[in-house]
Amino acid sequence: MKSVVKSERVCWIIASILMLAGTTMLLRTVLVSRTLIDGLYKKHDRIHHLALMRYEADGLRSAVLTLERDTSARPTDIRELTRTYLENADVTSTLLEPEATIYGWQVQRVELTFEQLTWEEVSLFLRKVEEQRPPWRVKQMSLTPGNSEGLSGKLLLHAVQKSEI
């Protein structure tokens, strides 16, 4: 009978320890989980914001990838294009210092000054240079009427190209 009483006492001691541990753990979990759940909500918001940013970054990078894939990576010589599409015109081209951009690429810049050209000639020339791969893009254009029917003006053209490493 004594051993039965002893084992009962041992059982109650174990039960007390386990209940105490259980209650302590429960209280701890309640306190800790509140912080953890708050953190999860914040991280969820962060994931949402980063997903939008990543979408935008992917869009920006896809422009580079498109050029990487599709082009010879060097724009056609602007003097050659001028000679081809503005055959007898009075055009002066000035190559400007290239601008740095992302690693492995640079922006080629050229300034064209012309006189006595019609808008049709100017627009045809611009359409042709913008069709190149990689294309020349008009960054600035200023026009003034010339002495006779034609226009005088200045064009600033940009084109991206792979830099020589």
Place this chain on the structure above:
Amino acid sequence: MKKKKCYAVVRDGEYVTVSLSTRSGKKLRHEIIYDDRADANLDAWKECVCIVQAELQSGSAWLASALPVHLGIVRKLSAPFPSESKALKVFPSLLDIDIPFPLEQCDYAFLQPQHTPSGHVETTALAVRHEELDAFLDEFEKLNVRPSYVDHEGLVLWTQCLLEQPVSAAGDTRIVVWLGRTRTIIMVGEGRGLEAVHSIRSGADELASGHGITGWARRLQRFLKTRISADKNTEKCWIWAGPGASQADLLDAVVDAVAAEFSPEKHVLPEPEGILSRGLASRILAPARDPFNFLSGDREDPGMKIARNRRNMFTAVYFSVCGLLLVVLSMGFEFFLKKQDREYQAVIDRQYLDIVGAPNLQRGQEVLLAGRALETIQLQNKPFIEVFDPSLCKPAGAFLRAAYQQDVHIKKFSIDGEHIEVEGLMPDWELSGVLQSVVEAEGYEVEITKGEGNQSRTSFMLKATLAQKVPLP
């Protein structure tokens, strides 16, 4: 494990009644297996004792008996304050004053205290002297059995009568007379409460022979007079039970004997001879009941101790499991949250790496740092994005064609990625609306101002800003 069988041993002088009660669901089935003098039929008695001993040893049944009324003391005690815990402290002192021997020589107990309308706490005290109880148990030792429960006869009979014949009104006086073979027990109470118990050492055997019936009636009347009013108009419920109550002639005789002072009804409970056995079994086996037991402390039945110990062990194990479950659930929930946190962080790190191109070293600052990185990417990739922007030739061509058609002379025209600036002369200021709408159609916000001009033409200045850059496809 709850036992579903109970043997009840009722001693009435030399007579012994052994009955077996079995619980099946909420129902109790009673069966008398021996009812005679112990030495009258030795073979049957030995067989009965063997059966009981075997059942007790296997632990499948209880053995219960009731302490005869003349051995015990029943007292109604009242403590003059409303606190139950305080009342329980003073009840032993009150009982000590009320009984004719020291309380230290007694085994005693108090039934569940009740609050009275006057704000007191009342209880029924049961007491028996140690030597009386030991002598009672020695009788069982001689029969080679040991009871697990020793209840009080008066209490058992009263509660069983209440069960079999519920009280009609709360304040009614109830008189229960148990006519045994060798003794009589009389109980008086109001409503459900037992007020007093008395025993007369004359029973059915003696009364049936015609001797002593007058003396018996006198003793009964004397007891009743001290407890209740003899007024015949007062509502009293008489209940007759016990082996004597099943003998119609005897019952008539005793009722007539009492009728001189009282006018008792002849209300007899069904199967009146087995009420004590039924009462004992009901108080032990019925799930809602709480049996009273004189056997406590050193006298407690080892089987009871083991059963209680098992119950306690089970409760301890139950609490251990609950505690363990709490630990596991708490740890599990925390682990789940941390795992979820790690997964979220992994997604953040991956997205950060995709945007910035470098691992995340400043946790919590990802959105800020990625935003800065995105601004850099936007700046660096601008030339590449502009490749896909609409050509400036389109708005320039649209404006110049409209100007030519409206005979507008352009003095100066300039356009870049976001602005258009034009100076010129128009034949009529009303044409400004046409020029404005042409530029607005190209997505610009236009501001056109009128200058001085000359007699035939109006000078103007147009400034336009790109309203919204076309987003990337």
